[in-house]
Amino acid sequence: MGYVSTAAHVGRSQVLGIIPIATVKGNFAGKTVGEELRVPTMQNRTWKMLDNSDGFIALLGGIGTLEENFQITSWA
Numbered sequence: 001m002g003y004v005s006t007a008a009h010v011g012r013s014q015v016l017g018i019i020p021i022a023t024v025k026g027n028f029a030g031k032t033v034g035e036e037l038r039v040p041t042m043q044n045r046t047w048k049m050l051d052n053s054d055g056f057i058a059l060l061g062g063i064g065t066l067e068e069n070f071q072i073t074s075w076a
Contacts, residue, residue, distance in 0.1 A: 001059060009033040018048045046071050 009015045015034030020042050039045050046068055049056070058069045 004057075004059070005033050016052055018045045018052070020045050042068075046075075050075055 005015045017032030017036045019038050021038050021040055039048055050072060056072050058065055
């Protein structure tokens, strides 16, 4: 996702990184290009992604990526 968000940012697109607070303690916070929004839970992250996006793409990932993709698809 880092390469995709960087390319979008360089192309002058708006980039919003939505990060659960639990991952702030890890290595992810502060490395977002564009704006960074911290939310309390993964559920809040998914809602904020739905509220702030025009479209979605799913890159290779694991079970969590599939789960988020199915949530977004069913809520849209």
